[in-house]
Amino acid sequence: MLLCKIINRNFVVLSQVKTSTRAISAVRKLSTKNDGVENFKGKYDIIIAGGGMVGCTLACALGKNKVLSNLKILLLEGSPNKKYELKEEYSNRVVALNPSTKALMSSLDVWMHVENARLQPVRHMQVWDACSDAIISFNSTDFLDDDLAYIVENDLLQHSINTELSKVQNVHIVYGAKIADYELSKTQPDSYDCTGSKVKMSNGDTYSCQLLIGADGANSSVRKAIGAQYLAWNYDQMGVVATLHLAEETENTTAWQRFLPTGPVALLPLDSRRSSLVWSTTHEQAKQLLKLPDEQFVDSLNDALWKQYPRSSSVDACTSWVSSWLQRVGLPSGAARQLPPSVRNIAANSRAAFPLGFGHSTRYVAPGVALVGDAAHRVHPLAGQGVNLGFGDVKDLTELLANTLYSGLDLTHPTWLERYESLRQRHNVPTQLAIDALHRLYTVDSPPLVLLRSIGLQITNAIHPVKKMIMSHATT
Ligand SMILES: Cc1cc2nc3c(=O)[nH]c(=O)nc-3n(C[C@H](O)[C@H](O)[C@H](O)COP(=O)(O)OP(=O)(O)OC[C@H]3O[C@@H](n4cnc5c(N)ncnc54)[C@H](O)[C@@H]3O)c2cc1C
Structure with missing residues (x-):
C-alpha cells in the first residue's frame, strides 16, 4: 500500500515536471522565430522593464529558481551600467531593510556581499x-x-544584487535601454493563451516576450500602458x-x-x-x-x-x-x-x-503583464517600507510563477497573475494606508x-x- 502511494506520488511529480518542461519548451520554440519586424532583437519568455533594486532582484530570483532556470529573460535598464566602488564615506542614499528582505537576499546569496562590505x-x-x-x-x-x-546603502545593495545577477546564465541585460513604446499582449478568444507583448526601443530595436514585468519605478510606463487606474498624490x-x-x-x-x-x-x-x-x-x-x-x-x-x-x-x-x-x-x-x-x-x-x-495602482496585473515595486505602489519613507514592499512582490511573484510552471500551466496563465495581485494587495494596501494616515495625523498641530x-x-x-x-x- 505504502509502495503504491510512493510510486503514485513520484508519478504525479514526474508528470508535473514533464508538463512543466513541455510548457517551457513550447515557449522556447517561440524564441527562435523572427517576427518579420525590422531590427527584431529576439523573443524572450520574460522581459523585465526597469533594473533598479527591485527589477534586478526579480531577475536574479527568477534566474536562480530551479523550476524557472530554463526561461529566457531580458532585463532592460534605462541608465548606464555604473561601476561601483566602496568608499570610506557612506553614500547619502540608504534603505532600512527588514528581516524578510534579509531572508530573500540571503536565499539569493546577495546578503553575504552586503555583510562582507558594511x-x-x-x-x-x-x-x-x-x-x-x-x-x-x-x-x-x-x-x-x-x-x-x-x-x-542603496548602491551597495544594488551592486551586491548585480554581482549575483551576473552569475545567472539565463538573464540577458541591456543597459542604457530607452523604451519608446509597448504593444501589449492580447488574450486569444476562448482561451487563456496570450499573443505576447512587444517592447519597442527608441533606437528602433524590438523585443518580444510572453510575460512583461514592469519594475520601472513610480512613473512606470508599463503601468500606463496597461491603463491601470493610479491613485496618487x-x-x-x-x-x-x-x-x-x-x-x-x-x-x-x-x-x-x-x-x-x-x-x-x-x-x-x-x-x-x-x-x-x-x-x-x-x-x-x-x-x-x-x-x-x-x-x-x-x-x-x-x-x-x-x-x-x-x-x-x-x-x-x-x-x-x-x-x-x-x-x-x-x-x-x-x-x-x-x-x-x-x-x-x-x-x-x-x-x-x-x-x-503616495501611489497605488488599482491593478498589478493585466493579460501577460505584472507590476512590481514602486511601479505598483509608492509610500512615504517615514516607516522605511517602500523597497521592502517591492522585495515582498519579488518573493511572491517568483514562488507563484514557479508553482504555476511546475504544475504544467502557462507562463501567462491568469490564475497565478490574479493570485499574485490579490496576495500582494492584501499586504501592500493596508501598509500604504497606515503610513499615509500616520503622515496626515502627524502633520497637524x-x-x-x-x-x-x-x-x-x-x-x-x-x-x-x-x-x-x-x-x-x-x-x-
Ligand atoms: C528619501 C527616501 C528614503 C527612502 N528610504 C527607504 C527605506 O528606508 N526603506 C525602504 O524600504 N524604502 C525606502 N525608500 C523607498 C525606496 O527607495 C523605493 O521604494 C525603491 O527605490 C523602489 O525601487 P524600484 O526598483 O521599484 O524603483 P526605482 O528605484 O525607481 O527603479 C526603477 C528603475 O527603472 C528604470 N526605468 C524607468 N523607466 C524605464 C524605462 N522606460 N526603460 C528602462 N528603464 C526604466 C530606472 O532607470 C530605474 O533604474 C526611500 C525613498 C526615498 C525617496
Missing part, C-alpha cells in the same frame, strides 16, 4: 512627538530573534538626506524619528560615529536647508531633534493623566526616553532632496489632534501585543 543593524527604535510627551519604542529582543532592520514635502557625523561615539544601533509639525526627521545608524538623515519637510524649508552653509544646516538639524515646540497645557495634562492611569492598571506608562545623538557635522556634498508621494495621536501612541506603547502586531507586519 551594514548596520537596528536593535532599538524610538519615535516621539515634538508637540507632546508621547513616545513609542521598540527593542528587537522584545519581538524578534533577529534585529529590527538593517541600514544598507504628492505630499507637500521633500525628503532631505545627508550623511551625518555624530558628536559622540556610541554603539549606535538605534533608529530615531521625531515627528515635527513640518514632517518627521529620522536618523538611521551607519556605524559608531555616523548616521544617515531622512528629514521630510516642506518644499520651502527643504530648499533653504540645501542652501545653508554646513554649520547652519547642522544647527537647524540639532534644533529639529532637540528644540522644545509650543505645547498645549491641556494636552500635557491629559497625557500625564493617561500615563498615571496606565501605571495604576499595571501597564507600562511610557517608554524610558533616550536622548537622541547630537550631530557634529555632515559629510561633504552629501545633502540632497527627493520629492515624496491642532491640540485635539495632537491629543488624539498622543493618547493613541501612549496606549499602543503600553499594549505589548499591539506593538508586536505592528512589528510583525512591518518585518514581513
